[in-house]
Structures are given as C-alpha cells and as structure tokens.
Amino acid sequence: MSISQGKKIRLIRESLDMGRAEFSDITGIPKQTLIGYEMERTKPGGEALAAVAKVWPEYAAYLLTDETNVKQRNPELEALARELDDQKKAS
Known part of the structure; x- marks a missing residue:
C-alpha cells in the first residue's frame, strides 16, 4: 500500500503525538x-x-520506500x- 509522502509525513507527525x-x-x-x-x-x-529523516531516522525507509x-x-x-583491508594486505 503506497500513500503519498505528504500523508506519510502526517502519519509520522500524528504517531509522535505532535501538532504541526x-x-x-x-x-x-x-x-x-x-x-x-x-x-x-x-x-x-x-x-x-531529509529534515524529517534526520530527526527521526527510524522513519526514513518508510518515508522514502514504504519498507x-x-x-x-x-x-x-x-x-x-x-x-x-587494502592497507592490511599491502603490509
């Protein structure tokens, strides 16, 4: 089920129990x-x-991909x- 990113932002905001x-x-x-x-x-x-994902990285994948x-x-x-690894091999 894919919804718009705007709706996802609203769902994230509401799940955090925040006003606008x-x-x-x-x-x-x-x-x-x-x-x-x-x-x-x-x-x-x-x-x-990015602003939303920076503050709440746990929502980044959902916000961008639905995953x-x-x-x-x-x-x-x-x-x-x-x-x-390359440095270790060269030593």
Whole structure:
C-alpha cells in the first residue's frame, strides 16, 4: 500500500503525538509548507524529507520506500573498511 509522502509525513507527525507547530519547529519545515504537504497541495522535496529523516531516522525507509524492515548500510563506513583491508594486505 503506497500513500503519498505528504500523508506519510502526517502519519509520522500524528504517531509522535505532535501538532504541526511543534513538528515545524523541530524539523525546520515552515508550518504552512507542512500543511501543504499533508493536504497534498504540494509534494515534499528532498530537503523536507531529509529534515524529517534526520530527526527521526527510524522513519526514513518508510518515508522514502514504504519498507519498514530494511537493513541500513553506510557507504562511507564500507569505503573505510575496504581501505583498511587494502592497507592490511599491502603490509
């Protein structure tokens, strides 16, 4: 079941038991912009989605993909691990 990202933002906000003003203050998304997303008048862009995901990373995969059982990976850490492995092999 895929719903709009605006509706997902509203569901996240409501699940956190927050009003729009508090959610806006925490995320930095202006209240009127938030209302536009939630009412599906406008679509949230990458910056707005990142603002929500930064504060509540546990909702990031759901917000972007509908998935909730996702293994998170960090390409920066993976690159560092490869570099260390290469250094060990070169020693």
